[in-house]
Amino acid sequence: MLNWGIIGTGRIAGTFIRALQAGASGRPLIVLGRDPERTRRFAAEHNVPESTANLRVLLLDPRIDAVYIATPHVSHAELSIAALKMGKPVLCEKPMALDPQSLDAVLDESRRSGRLFLEGYIYRWHPQTAKLIELLQAGVIGEIHLIESAFGFAAKYDPADRLFDPALGGGAIWDVGGYPLSMAMLVAGTALGRNPGNPDRFSAGGVTAPGNIDLTSCAIAVWGGRIVAQLSCSIGATVGAFLRIHGSQGRIIVPNPWVCNRTDPEDGVIRIERESGCGEIRVPADRTSFCYEADGFARLLESGAREAVSAPFSVAESRVLGRLLKQWTEAVSGQG
C-alpha cells in the first residue's frame, strides 16, 4: 500500500483523499498546506494522520512513496520538479505546466531521476474510456470523420477564485479545455493508429473575461484532411459535457465523457446510433474515477514503470497537449 503525500488543501485534494480512503492501493499520510493551523484542521477533517506547512518535511520523509499535487495550475511544474528531485514519484493534477519549457523540464526531471510522473486526467482511467477505444478499434461506426466534444460550466465570476485569476493560470482552456482536446487526440489517434494523436492543424477563437482570461472558446483540430474535431470549453456558459463521434456508418455518443463523479462510482454509458438500429452499452464501474486513477498509478509504480508510455495517459500526450493548450489560450486571449 502506497503512502501518499498530498500537496494542497482545496476541493480536489479532499476528493483524492476520499478516493484513496475508499480504495486499497494507498493511504494519505501527510497533507501540505501554506498555513499550519488551517492545514492541521483540514487533515483532521479528512482523517489524514499528519500535516505540515513545510514542503521539505513532506519531500524528505522516507515513508512517503508518492506525491499528489492539487494546487493551482501555476505551481504544478515547480512542485513536480521539487518532488522528483527528492526521488518521489508524482501524480500531478492537470494541467501539468503552463508553458512548453516548464513542461519539458518536468518530464526531463522525471527521466533524469527515473521517477514516475503522471498528469492526472481521470477520465482515461474509467472503464468507459477503455470500452470506447475498443469500439473505435472494432470500427463500429465505420470511418471516423467528425468529433464534437465539450466541457464547460457557468461559474460565478469571482476575481479571487483561481478560475478567474490570471496570476493563478485562470481561464477555461487551462482548467477544462484539456478534456475535449485530449479526448479528440485519443479518438483520432486510435482511428488513425497514431500515438500520440497530435493533429496536423489547430486553430481557435473565443470570448474573454476581465483580466483577459479566456471565458468561452472553440478550437478546430484537423488530422491529415481525414478527421476534424470541434472542441469547446467554458467557465462562463452552461456548455455541459459531451462527446459525439460521427462516422461513415453511424455515430457514437458519450453523454458523460469525463465521468468525474467525486463521491460515488458511476457506470459509463455509450450510445451507438446506426441506420440498422440504436443501442446503449452500460459500462459498470465499481470505483470513482479518482480511485481508478490512484489504483492505476500504484500498479504502474509496482511494475517499475518510469513513465507512462501508452494509454491511459502517456508523457508523449502530455507534451503535445500542453503545447496545443498554450496555442489555444494564445489564440483566444493573446496570452499564454
Ligand SMILES: NC(=O)c1ccc[n+]([C@@H]2O[C@H](COP(=O)([O-])OP(=O)(O)OC[C@H]3O[C@@H](n4cnc5c(N)ncnc54)[C@H](OP(=O)(O)O)[C@@H]3O)[C@@H](O)[C@H]2O)c1
Ligand atoms: N481531475 C479533476 O477532476 C480536477 C477537478 C478539479 C480541479 N482539478 C485540478 O486540481 C487543481 C486544484 O484545483 P481545486 O479546485 O482543488 O483548487 P482549490 O480548491 O482552489 O484548491 C487549491 C489549493 O492549493 C493551495 N494553494 C497553494 N498555492 C496557492 C495559491 N497561490 N493560491 C491559492 N491556493 C493555493 C491551497 O491550499 P493552502 O491554502 O492550504 O495552501 C488551496 O486549497 C487545479 O490545477 C485543477 O485543474 C482537477
